[in-house]
Amino acid sequence: MARTLSVLGATGSIGASTLDLIRRNWDDWQVDTLTANCSAQELAALAREFGARHAVVGDEACLAELREALSGSGIEASGGAEALCDAAARPVDMTVAAIVGCAGLAPTMAAVRRGGTIALANKEALVSAGEVMISAVAQHGATLLPTDSEHNAIFQCLAGSDIADVARITLTASGGPLRTWSQERIAAATPEQAVAHPNWSMGAKISVDSATMMNKGLEYIEAHHLFPVGLDRLKIVVHPQSVIHSMVEYRDRSTLAQLGPSDMRVPIASCLAYPARMETPLEPLDLATIGELTFFAPDEDRFPATRIAREAIEAGGAAPATLNAANEVAVEAFLAGHTPFTRITAVVEETLRRYSAPAPRSMEDVLTIDSEARVHARTALETLSLV
Ligand code: NDP
Numbered sequence: 001m002a003r004t005l006s007v008l009g010a011t012g013s014i015g016a017s018t019l020d021l022i023r024r025n026w027d028d029w030q031v032d033t034l035t036a037n038c039s040a041q042e043l044a045a046l047a048r049e050f051g052a053r054h055a056v057v058g059d060e061a062c063l064a065e066l067r068e069a070l071s072g073s074g075i076e077a078s079g080g081a082e083a084l085c086d087a088a089a090r091p092v093d094m095t096v097a098a099i100v101g102c103a104g105l106a107p108t109m110a111a112v113r114r115g116g117t118i119a120l121a122n123k124e125a126l127v128s129a130g131e132v133m134i135s136a137v138a139q140h141g142a143t144l145l146p147t148d149s150e151h152n153a154i155f156q157c158l159a160g161s162d163i164a165d166v167a168r169i170t171l172t173a174s175g176g177p178l179r180t181w182s183q184e185r186i187a188a189a190t191p192e193q194a195v196a197h198p199n200w201s202m203g204a205k206i207s208v209d210s211a212t213m214m215n216k217g218l219e220y221i222e223a224h225h226l227f228p229v230g231l232d233r234l235k236i237v238v239h240p241q242s243v244i245h246s247m248v249e250y251r252d253r254s255t256l257a258q259l260g261p262s263d264m265r266v267p268i269a270s271c272l273a274y275p276a277r278m279e280t281p282l283e284p285l286d287l288a289t290i291g292e293l294t295f296f297a298p299d300e301d302r303f304p305a306t307r308i309a310r311e312a313i314e315a316g317g318a319a320p321a322t323l324n325a326a327n328e329v330a331v332e333a334f335l336a337g338h339t340p341f342t343r344i345t346a347v348v349e350e351t352l353r354r355y356s357a358p359a360p361r362s363m364e365d366v367l368t369i370d371s372e373a374r375v376h377a378r379t380a381l382e383t384l385s386l387v
Contacts, residue, residue: 002030005272008088008107009098010034011042013203014121014147017264018096019046021272024281033087035099035107038062044069054078056087058103085110094272096147097122100205101328102321102370105129109363112142119271121147121264124328127221128321129366134225136363145271146226150219152267153245153258154227161250166229168249171219172239173298174199174262176210179240183302189341191334199242199262208331212344213298217309218327221320224313231314236306238296243285259285305345308352318357318369325373326351326380333381343384350380 009015022029031050036043038059044066047055054076057066063079070077088107095111096119097104104122111118113136126133137144146155150171177196178186195207209215216236223234247257260266261282269280300307312319330347333339355376360366
């Protein structure tokens with residue numbers, strides 16, 4: 001029998017990879033809900049193609065366009081923040097949480113509170129909510145399947161093992177497109193250069209996060225929540241080929257690694273089929289052609305984001321949500337050409353210095369921290385001297 005699926009963030013890069021797999025396994029899935037923010041035409045076309053029952057735009061101003069594009073299709077259209085959460089709360093077998101940023105938190109939590117199975121790509125939601133989300137998962141009997149390639153790799157390497165036997169988890173990082181650049185060149189990096197990732201094709205925000213290495217910082221925090229082995233057992237190594245997606249070392253010094261092509265359809269397929277396996281259209285990994293796998297320690301002088309993220313999760317409380325909010329504000333400003341590349345991490349660090357709040361105890365607390373931190377980050381953007 002076909003399994004039901006909702007994709008939150010269907011018009012994005014993860015959404016496209018997910019729907020590509022569904023298209024190739026048409027009989028196995030019934031698409032219930034597809035969402036976007038405002039890409040109404042694209043969303044309507046996908047909803048029609050996949051025979052979705054519901055299509056939702058997060059931005060209510062785009063609902064009229066969505067309705068018009070769906071007219072005569074019988075697909076129910078809705079819009080706005082509440083509609084997005086209602087859609088995420090509808091019962092389905094699998095929810096792919098692929099909205100970018102903390103904007104995905106409330107819909108993801110709606111799916112969690114329904115006790116659903118969630119393929120979690122939206123790392124910013126978990127970074128911001130941390131324990132609040134993890135407790136809700138336990139309380140409502142939900143299942144989080146890590147979709148981020150590194151976390152999916154760790155999840156696979158942990159299969160059948162006792163987490164108490166883990167000596168170390170190593171997150172691999174490609175190092176991003178600016179990995180070999182000098183400090184001076186990095187300071188002058190343009191949005192076009194920062195999003196030109198050598199190995200992965202991704203949305204603009206995560207591409208910039210890869211260039212600053214904040215993506216790895218966010219992933220470090222994400223890993224801490226998903227795999228509670230203790231921060232001292234979480235490490236990062238730069239591995240430019242992106243062939244090994246992460247590793248788990250056990251106390252007997254045996255290390256398991258997960259390898260695969262740099263294509264998000266691999267971890268997404270692992271979540272969709274979990275605990276079974278499914279075909280993907282990808283070529284087999286050809287290690288002889290790849291030839292060399294290399295590894296380097298992160299350079300936190302040129303790329304301070306991993307240090308800032310580590311300090312934020314060590315500090316705990318409101319710091320991770322603050323870090324994430326400030327980063328979203330700064331990345332948006334960088335992509336719009338309003339601020340230089342190196343200001344992104346400077347603004348994050350400055351916001352963490354200027355703003356503190358009690359640890360969040362609910363999703364509402366997290367959203368309050370998120371919006372207050374954004375105000376401080378915008379002020380920091382305006383007032384921080386150029387770096
Ligand atoms: P994209 O920018 O490509 O897509 C984002 C999606 O979210 C789009 O559907 C967009 O709709 C929707 N969206 C954006 N803002 C809002 C909002 N305010 N309310 C509701 N929906 C919104 O992002 P990616 O697919 O690259 O990334 C999605 C998530 O997955 C991120 O958290 C990222 O870190 C994570 N991830 C991505 C990977 C990748 O390879 N791309 C790898 C690992 C994790 P619209 O089209 O209308 O703007």
